[in-house]
Amino acid sequence: MSGQLGFYFDASACNGCKACLVMCKDKYDNPIGVNFRKVIHYSGGYWEAHPTQKGIMVPHVYAYSISVSCNHCAEPACLDACPTGAIAKKANGLVVIDKEICVGCRLCESCPYDAPQFNEELGVMTMCDGCEDEIARGGRQACVAACPQRAIQFGDLAGFREQYGTVAGIEPLPDPAITAPSLVVTPHRNSPLSGQGTGEVKYER
Amino acid sequence: MSDTFIIVGGGHAGVRAIDCLRRADFDGRIELVSADPHLPDHRPPLCKKFLRGQTPLERMYLRHEPHFARHNAVLRLGTQVEAIDPEARAVQLAGGENLSYDKLLLCLGARARRLDVPGSGLQGVHYLRSYDDAAAIQAGFTAGRRLVVVGAGYIGLELAATACELGLSVTVLELAERALARVVAPVVSAFFARRHAQAGVELVCNARVREFRGAARVRSVVTADGREFPAELVVVGVGNQPETALAQAAGLACENGILVDAHCRTSDPDIYAAGDCTRHPSVHFGGKVRLESVDNALEQARVAAANMCGQPLRHAHVPWFWSDQYDIKLQIAGLSGGHDQLVVRGDPAGSGFSVWYLRRAEVLSVEAVNRPADFMQGGKWIAERRRVDPARLGDPGVALAAV
């Protein structure tokens, strides 16, 4: 059995351009409203005392973007919710949907990352498959190849954890404890961890 | 000024309706009022995975918080609607606040039917509908305990399977002469009875519960023929009653469910209803039915939402259902009433087979045990009103596609 595949995302490098989203959408020819990957702009901040000048308050602000898709979780909530057995976790850790036995009930939308996407034309759920075609031929995922900032990588999760640490949740991503995502994030400077932010989502998709 | 749509009930139907209203381009105000104190959750895991004690509530949310924000829906959780005033087009909340609506959607669900016998108020006697019910049951789920389940319906058997896997000693008491008698073919009942016996569950049919015995806590369950079954924990799963009191008090037509038409409209043109609380005409099969299933709740919500937005849509979909017990997945499509022939495909003594209900060779329903492909094909055939050759259908040597 091979190890778990997953994503590395560098929030300190992402500029929110959405090339990842567009390339992915184009590759899978997804209709309007169906996005395997999305980009969220998040911003917030507060006032804090100046470190040296007494009585002066200065703003502590952050604004950054996150690109996120299916995280091929260790404990996928979508898989639990699926009534037909159409969602499975493969030996390489990818969570995949079998369109032949999916009935399109959309119960898997209970994913906290909003990864499974209902394709109304097909009547079934669809989502990121880790670009299996590229895995087979040793190529790069559409999102990875598209990113001008080199902020997304796909590969062996254990390797990413070794290299970049184990942070998997910064705002506004959900608490990683819910589904144990196969994701490693390098936070943007000042970005709060999941559940600790007071900022707001400015734009999504 | 834009319209306000109010949805009462945060179950499968109520939550799906929000999504469908926005998909149908409704841009007015949506408020969902639900008596449940937390974000709406999946009910099916409540008698399965949740009882194993490793599933936090967040894993069972139907949708997470950002979904409701994205859909610009206001949630009023932990809030009971006490009355509807159809004249004034307003609902009254517990505490007295009134909310006006342009259209109202009732997704009130059903409540577990109570067993009215002596001792039913004893501690340790449970019913199962909500997350809180399940949490109370889970607290008593300790290996070695004696559990008596009353009712061998879906919830009773699923719960029995989970309890048995957790090492409880389980007895199921069923009034009818077989398990799942109301809902599946005898051969499917027999299959499940065997599987439960194999796991060590004691299934007792033809057993009418007469009394729960105990001082403050339940100690045993007594049946009409005088047998006494020791119990430290009892769960009663003897069917549901549609939640109609609110609708009835508002003068809406009700008859074993809130009556709706094929557009999910009640007897009041501005009030719609969806899910377990309704009884509706079956466009495909004829007659009126009341279905208690996730699928029906989701589909009626979709139909109601479209019609509330002025997009005529009829509820003509073929209903489906599923039940998970041990390593078995039962999937059902269609309704079997009125069939004149039963065809079994595959070996019921093996691990997977399907039962087909035909009327003059037209496929009405299929019950598929560990046979997802049969279930999928069956659903399509039922919708197409496909006629099949029963002999070929029953011959496992003939591929389904070639029947």
Ligand SMILES: Cc1cc2nc3c(=O)[nH]c(=O)nc-3n(C[C@H](O)[C@H](O)[C@H](O)COP(=O)(O)OP(=O)(O)OC[C@H]3O[C@@H](n4cnc5c(N)ncnc54)[C@H](O)[C@@H]3O)c2cc1C
């Ligand atoms: C343990 C369990 C296991 C199940 N397993 C399966 C399964 O495997 N497959 C399947 O298809 N179905 C299953 N079901 C059935 C399925 O859950 C129901 O059919 C489905 O929940 C119906 O959805 P609904 O929206 O109509 O009602 P519900 O989900 O019951 O929601 C009704 C909501 O209305 C609220 N409400 C009621 N009255 C008021 C009021 N006056 N004011 C405010 N709020 C109110 C309630 O609090 C609740 O939130 C199961 C049910 C249970 C309990």
